[in-house]
Amino acid sequence: MSLAQRRILLGVSGGIAAYKSCELVRRLRDLDAEVRVVMTEGATHFVSPTTFQALSGQDVRVSLWDAQAEAAMGHIELARWAERIVVAPASADLLARLAHGLADDLLTTLCLASAAPLYLAPAMNQQMWAHPSVQANVDTLRQRGAHLLGPAVGDQACGDVGSGRMLEPHELRDALLASFGNGVLAGLNVLISAGPTYEDIDPVRFIGNRSSGRMGFAAAAAAAAAGATVTLVAGPVSLATPSGITRRIDVRSAAQMHAAVLEAAAQADIYIGAAAVGDYRPQDVSATKLKKHDGASLTLRLSENPDILASLSAQIAHPFLVGFAAETHDVASYAQGKLQHKGLDMIAANQVGSGLGFEAADNALTLYWADGAVELPRAAKPELARQLIAHVAERYRATRR
Template identity: 50%
Template sequence: MLHDKRILLIIGGGIAAYKTLELIRLLRTAGAAVTPVMTRAAAEFVTPLSVSALAGEKVYTDLFDLTDEAEMGHIQLSRVADLIVVAPATADLMAKAAQGLAGDLASTLLLATDTPVLMAPAMNVRMWDHPATQRNLTRLQGDGVTFVGPDVGDMACGEHGPGRLAEPAAILSAIGARLTGGPLAGRHVIVTSGPTHEPIDPVRYIANRSSGAQGTAIARALVRLGADVTFVTGPATVAPPEGVTVKRVETALQMQDAVLAAMPAQAAVFAAAVADWRVATAGAQKMKKTVDGLPALDLVENPDILAAVSAPGPQRPRLVVGFAAETQDVTRLATEKRLRKGCDWIVANDVSDGTGIMGGTENAVTLITADGAEDWPRMGKDAVADRLAQRLAEALA
């Protein structure tokens, strides 16, 4: 799969560094050449001798090594690779890369290259959730860095949550997709994301509580697998991912027009939280309080975009995926919705108070198909997106 590909593997300092030994083995088995770089902290968790033995190449560690500079040079080292992989990508490495710092060999290599970069984060859950790390994540994604993981699970420190290094096999899959075009190369997928804002007057609107984080993660995961993604987004609070065609909309009517204009497509994923109703006639001026009481709002139903695209016809995508955000009887209501809408899959989740899913960083979903209901464990929204994208790729194969 990776024959003649050269990987520059930067190993960060964290307990998860031991997993990079298995990653190197998998890369070599897949035909890739691996040039390892270790931070000083990484050597506290895994020995350079072990890394070198598995990689079959010397380990680079020091920015100011005269022998290394004479033989290769750190600038050249970062440019002869087909892909730079950072695993584990610690909070410190992510921060240095996001800020453009270059105080050691690893951070200098990341700054002195135009080679694509794939990061596999691993850190304590509180470090991952910290606003600073999330800002760095957003900035790196905006710079074109792609990510795999982190997974959700138990930490070495005893805590539980997002922050575990993705499994070596998943990192290998992400590397293959980044280098070979991926299993969705040549496939057009439409993804809707975010809320819609249905105006009441120039300053008020009807909307749903959606950040757009899950739809954005899904689009990003599809791009990693090689898909040509049209990303139709309402006014979300997260930025669109890199590598997609962005169609910005405000209302459900605009979203419907944008989706239909983007057809045909092999698949469509409707992750947007579209408002069910809109005001029949929005006020041209701001509504004011009066002594006559509350103003009457004449509501009408918005178009059912999912049902319209799911309807039989020459332009119907091979796979149509809807979402169902419920607060009770999640599986039953989502199953009924799949049949009612005519779509192939429904991704259902419980967004009731206390779950922290709506607007949060994690999700716990049930995949509803014609074969039944499949409960997925609670995991980060990026991990949910990766899993859904992989299933979509398998379905379209």
């Protein structure tokens, strides 16, 4: 993969996440991109312009009132030079100024003066990100064609945990790479299901499982970064929609997920079933809360839920099918049996329990297909998802030759 001679203007606004942008410059330069950096005054309090100059090999601009640069209308030259403008981090203040069309420093002036696509990587405290005014500004920018990259959910410098964390440099790099149509899934429609399903017992109780949805959401983000048009069908999770997702469909039950996936699959080239779909549901759902009676037991009669992968496999024409097998034991035998029994093109098997799989930040997978297998060692789920998508793309191309 390459960004050779692609011209990327990196804007850096004030925030602790500015240190990550140094790594972003390195990763872009590793792919032979030309990178020029423009910083706000606030950003210089976190990282020195000298650092970015050394990493990019180019002069760094900070002030709109640089007499030498502006003698030749330098800000216009930069605006015309850029093929992509990415602002990372994009602070709440910068988002507000862009949303209101202000041009009171060099970076905002360039964003207004350039016809290049604008990519914004927000970074701020989770409460700030959730504020209605910030969300209104984000909506305005989206409507005007800006591309939002993130934010991610995780630990923050202030000690909070939540949405507002800037995406990692490799994720930003991959998004920029995909924007030029260089992704391994460019031109393909990918459908991904993620998260658990809940089956109601009564208005306050349900049967569910411990899936957090992180692996499926990471796979969706990786597929979008690889150039795919991604539809994400999500069970009940508290995760922000990953950057680049074209459509998100929220469901609760297995039946709802089955219906949503089968409808969306008609336009999909690849389906990745990362959701932990419940196998059973109560036959009867009480309209009122069930009451406990001393000494009395409660019996639930369960019915089997529809099988999404089996339903798709039974169709004459169906997407390239990737299943998941989360097992506590005999992982290989169960996964290979599921691969054959359901007629899948590939299956990703993982052991759950003891800190692996569900409710964990990292995972490990073994991929199986008809005549091969590969192990993906334990890694953070975003990195593991990137590897998964690369193998899915490779197998998809091999079967479509």
